[in-house]
Amino acid sequence: MKPSVTSVIDGGVGNQMFQYAAARALSHRLGAELTLDVRRLNHRAHRAFGLADFKLAPSCRILAEGPPGKPPGRFGRLVRSALGVRDYFAEKTFAYDPAVLGLAAPVTLDGYFQSERYFREEAALIRADFEPKASLAEAIDWRAACFPPGPTASLHVRRGDYVEAKNQAYHGLATLAYYERALAILAERTAVMPTICVFTDDPGWVRANLPLPRGTRYVSEHTSAALEDLILMSRCTHHVTANSSFSWWGAWLNPRADKIVITPAQWFQPGAGLDTRDLRPTSWLAV
Numbered sequence: 218m219k220p221s222v223t224s225v226i227d228g229g230v231g232n233q234m235f236q237y238a239a240a241r242a243l244s245h246r247l248g249a250e251l252t253l254d255v256r257r258l259n260h261r262a263h264r265a266f267g268l269a270d271f272k273l274a275p276s277c278r279i280l281a282e283g284p285p286g287k288p289p290g291r292f293g294r295l296v297r298s299a300l301g302v303r304d305y306f307a308e309k310t311f312a313y314d315p316a317v318l319g320l321a322a323p324v325t326l327d328g329y330f331q332s333e334r335y336f337r338e339e340a341a342l343i344r345a346d347f348e349p350k351a352s353l354a355e356a357i358d359w360r361a362a363c364f365p366p367g368p369t370a371s372l373h374v375r376r377g378d379y380v381e382a383k384n385q386a387y388h389g390l391a392t393l394a395y396y397e398r399a400l401a402i403l404a405e406r407t408a409v410m411p412t413i414c415v416f417t418d419d420p421g422w423v424r425a426n427l428p429l430p431r432g433t434r435y436v437s438e439h440t441s442a443a444l445e446d447l448i449l450m451s452r453c454t455h456h457v458t459a460n461s462s463f464s465w466w467g468a469w470l471n472p473r474a475d476k477i478v479i480t481p482a483q484w485f486q487p488g489a490g491l492d493t494r495d496l497r498p499t500s501w502l503a504v
Contacts (some may be wrong), residue, residue, distance in 0.1 A: 218250070219248070219249055219250045219322075220247075220249050220250070220322035220323040221241070221244070221249055221250040221251065221252045221278070221322060221323050222237065222243050222244035222247065222249050222250070222251055222252070222255050222320075222322050222323070222324055223238045223252040223253075223280070223323070223324070223325040223326065223415075224237060224239070224241050224251075224252070224253055224254065224325075224326050225254045225257060225259070225286070225326065225327040225328075226253050226255045226258050226266065226268075227253060227257050227258050227264070228258075228264065228329065229263075229267070229462070229463070230267035230268070230443060230444070230447070230463060231461065231462025231463040231465060231466050232329055232331075232462055233258075233266070233267050233268055234268070234347065234456065234462070234466050235329055235330050235331045235335075235462060236326070236328075236329065236330060237268060237273070237346075238330075238335065238336040238343045239317065239326060239330035239335040239336060239341060240326050241274060241277075241339070241342070241346060242335060242336035242337065242338070242339040242342070242343065243317065243318075243324075243326070243335075243381065244274075244322070244354065245339055245342060246318075246339075247322050247465050248321075249322035249323075249479050250276060250278065251274050251276065251277045251278065251279060252277075252278045252279075252280055253268075253279050253280065254280045254285075254286060254325070255279060255280065255281050256280060256281060256282075256283060256284065256285040256286060256463065257285040257286075259281060259285075260284075260285055264493070266279075267443070267444070269336070270349055270350050270352065270353045270442075270444050271346060271347050271349060271350065272345070272346055272347075272349070272350060273346050274378065286325075288305065288307060288327060291501075292409065303320060303321070304322060304323055304324050304325065305324065305325045306320055306324055306325065306326050306327065306328075307327045307328060308327065308329060308330060309327020309488055310324075310492060310494075311329070311331065311491040311492050311493065312332070312492040312493075312494055312495050313334045313335065313495035314331040317330070317335060318335075323382055326369060329452075329463075330489070331348060331462065331496055332495040332496060333469065333498050334495055335499075338451065340472075344470055344483035345468055347466075349444060349448055353442065353444060353445065356441075357445055357448045357449060357452075360439065360440065360445070360449055361449060361452045362419060364412075364414070364434075364452070364453075365412045365432070365434070367409060367411070368407060368409060368411040368412070368454040368455065369411050369412045369414050369452075369453040369454050369455070370403055370411035370412070370413055370414065370453055370454060370455040370456060370457060370477075371412050371414050371416055371449075371450040371453040371455075371456045371457065371464070371467055371468070372396065372399075372400075372414065372415050372429075372456075372457040373416045373417065373450065373457065373459045373461065373463070373464035373467065374391070374396070374415065374416075374417040374418070374419065374422075374423050374427070374459060375390075375391075375417070375418060375454075375459040375460075375461045375463065375464070376390070376417070376418055376419040376422060377418040377419065383418060383458070384391060387485060387486055387488075387489050388460060388485060388486065388489075389460065389474045389483060389485065390460075391459045391481045392459050393427060393479050394429055395492075395504055396457065397427075397428075398504050399457040399479040399504055400413070400430070400457070402477075402479055402502065402504065403455060403457070403477065406477055407455070407477070411453075411454055411455055412430075412432055412433070412434060413429055413430055413432075413433040413434070413475070414433075414434045414436045414439050414449070414450075414453055415429070415434065415436060415437065416436055416446050416450055416464070416467070417431060417435075417436045417437050418437070418450070420435050420437060420438050423435075434484075436449055441468060443463075446467075447463060447466060447467050447470075448467075448470070450464060450467025450468070450470075450471075451467050451468070451469075451470035451471045452471070453471065454471075454476060455476055455477040455478070455479075456468035456471065456476065456477070456478045456479070457479045458478065458479070458480045459481070460480070460481045460483070460484045460485070465480070465490075465496075468501070469498070477502070478498075478500070478501040478502065479501070479502045479504055480497055480501055480502070480504070481503070481504065482503040482504055484496060
């Protein structure tokens with residue numbers, strides 16, 4: 218059996234996609250197997266494995282049985298370092314870490330790895346892995362066929378758990394001013410204003426608070442699964458994301474070279490202390 222690159226899967230769907238993509242790209246470069254360790258995730262009451270409806274790598278192995286694996290302790294890390302063993306890599310910073318590209322299999326990646334720089338050279342491979350399985354693709358294709366002719370722009374408004382005080386203190390919420398400015402930029406940069414396709418977990422709030430152009434489509438009111446929303450986002454021409462990895466992926470999965478992607482300049486609250494310089498692809502606009 219080939220040595221494996223193992224990814225510790227944790228967090229929401231967008232986070233899981235980053236973890237998968239970084240490990241998938243590394244395993245591809247090394248000619249190694251790919252393993253997704255979901256044991257930590259299985260012990261979280263409010264999270265579940267969210268990638269099962271994607272095609273993923275054909276030989277991808279899911280490690281689900283037993284208690285979560287424990288990271289090496291300080292002494293174990295020192296011994297490994299002295300022996301030159303790097304079989305466990307814990308993310309040290311939110312910014313891109315080029316040390317990941319120098320790893321060899323077998324190795325376990327433990328972190329979020331939220332930058333396309335980990336998998337940019339394997340973009341076509343990652344996009345293929347994140348195609349929906351046939352069971353979901355039929356519904357998505359039917360919905361996409363109902364999109365209006367001409368350019369469209371996904372607009373993602375995430376509220377839900379972001380509205381909770383503890384999460385607002387960390388994530389914050391994209392402001393109405395941000396969305397208004399993003400719409401103005403779309404109008405300035407496109408010959409024909411795209412039809413706005415709204416994706417949100419709170420359509421009532423969006424309708425009551427965000428002035429949107431005539432003809433706006435509230436797509437999320439007609440879908441039944443989060444991944445359906447995510448893939449439909451990627452079928453739009455342009456994108457206005459929330460400060461959310463979910464709509465980050467909705468925009469990134471769109472392969473169009475001419476797409477306009479607008480994101481909030483403030484992705485986390487300043488007090489979170491996270492370095493987000495590598496979070497956005499260089500062609501995206503931070504507003």
